[in-house]
Amino acid sequence: MELSQIEKDFLKEIEKVESLEELQNLKVKYLGRKGALTQILRSLKELPLEERKKIGKEANVLKEKMEKLILEKEKTLKEIEERKKLEREKVDLTCPGKKISLGHLHPLSLVLREIKEIFQKMGFEVVEGPEIETCFYNFDALNVPEDHPARDLWSTLWLEKNYLLRTHTSPVQVRYLEKHQPPFRIIAPGRVFRHERTDAHHEIQFYQVEGLMVGKDVSLANFKAVILHFFKEFFKEKVEIRLRPSYFPFTEPSVEVDIRLSAKRKAQSAKVNTKGKAQSAKEEGWLEVMGAGMVHPKVFEAARLNPLRWQGFAFGVGVDRLAMIKYKIPDIRLFYQGDLRFIRQF
Ligand code: PHE
Numbered sequence: 001m002e003l004s005q006i007e008k009d010f011l012k013e014i015e016k017v018e019s020l021e022e023l024q025n026l027k028v029k030y031l032g033r034k035g036a037l038t039q040i041l042r043s044l045k046e047l048p049l050e051e052r053k054k055i056g057k058e059a060n061v062l063k064e065k066m067e068k069l070i071l072e073k074e075k076t077l078k079e080i081e082e083r084k085k086l087e088r089e090k091v092d093l094t095c096p097g098k099k100i101s102l103g104h105l106h107p108l109s110l111v112l113r114e115i116k117e118i119f120q121k122m123g124f125e126v127v128e129g130p131e132i133e134t135c136f137y138n139f140d141a142l143n144v145p146e147d148h149p150a151r152d153l154w155s156t157l158w159l160e161k162n163y164l165l166r167t168h169t170s171p172v173q174v175r176y177l178e179k180h181q182p183p184f185r186i187i188a189p190g191r192v193f194r195h196e197r198t199d200a201h202h203e204i205q206f207y208q209v210e211g212l213m214v215g216k217d218v219s220l221a222n223f224k225a226v227i228l229h230f231f232k233e234f235f236k237e238k239v240e241i242r243l244r245p246s247y248f249p250f251t252e253p254s255v256e257v258d259i260r261l262s263a264k265r266k267a268q269s270a271k272v273n274t275k276g277k278a279q280s281a282k283e284e285g286w287l288e289v290m291g292a293g294m295v296h297p298k299v300f301e302a303a304r305l306n307p308l309r310w311q312g313f314a315f316g317v318g319v320d321r322l323a324m325i326k327y328k329i330p331d332i333r334l335f336y337q338g339d340l341r342f343i344r345q346f
Pocket of ligand 1: 167168169170248251291292293314315316317
């Protein structure tokens with residue numbers, strides 16, 4: 001083939017090259033071992049000297065020219081590629097940042113934290129017990145023997161064998177009494193479970209805070225002072241309380257604690273009242289929030305403590321209840337539905 005033809009073809013082809021790969025192929029085609037130009041250079045020896053010199057020179061000039069063009073092309077292609085890459089990886093530093101969404105505390109967690117803090121300031125230690133309990137801690141040690149009708153007070157979710165989901169936080173009393181020597185004061189917050197039909201005031205799970213204060217002469221009067229202070233701190237206003245006689249197998253005497261908030265809250269409180277009964281003027285605004293009493297001697301005995309030496313009070317308060325009153329929440333089920341429209345209000 002003629003050198004001029006080779007040059008023409010080469011120039012046409014290199015014009016169309018669009019990638020480094022194509023360029024490499026082109027290089028092989030013309031300058032490779034079997035390339036068009038290489039073949040001419042190889043066949044030179046068959047030519048007469050004069051011609052060999054002339055064509056050889058021309059061929060070498062062309063070879064250099066091609067090599068130069070290839071190098072140039074390579075440079076441009078690399079530049080284009082680099083530019084494309086930068087384009088792809090472009091970062092706009094002026095873009096507004098993506099907001100990292102942080103979670104926040106559930107209203108029940110908020111209330112639990114607050115309750116703990118108030119009691120801790122009064123010297124109460126915070127302890128915990130298991131949610132899966134044995135019959136012994138949930139019932140027997142709390143003076144509720146197997147055939148006792150009082151077991152029906154707590155609709156129990158039974159598990160296999162001797163296990164159950166604790167129906168109240170009172171078993172933590174026994175667990176603590178077994179391992180500690182009075183005097184002491186503790187609270188035990190936690191989740192409890194009841195086998196119940198749910199409605200605006202009942203859930204199969206809810207939270208309680210158990211309280212227990214034991215010493216040589218701890219009395220119901222101390223109890224009254226402690227919870228009065230607690231309610232005042234919790235609701236951030238003066239709260240009236242009322243103790244009504246009641247019955248729990250593990251306290252004697254037993255009381256039920258009602259609270260009454262200031263007038264501005266009353267209208268709302270009436271709605272939250274569990275029983276939903278029409279109330280007389282005198283009864284208006286009272287809310288039942290807590291069971292309590294003096295620790296029954298049988299409970300001390302179950303924990304191998306001498307009831308003649310020690311005495312104290314215990315109480316159990318419904319956390320959901322307090323949160324409902326505090327935040328004017330009409331339905332307990334809202335706490336457990338995970339509806340963000342609800343949760344985000346706190
Ligand atoms: N455990 C009782 C309940 O869940 C409440 C309570 C606790 C009563 C401590 C007295 C003393 O109903």
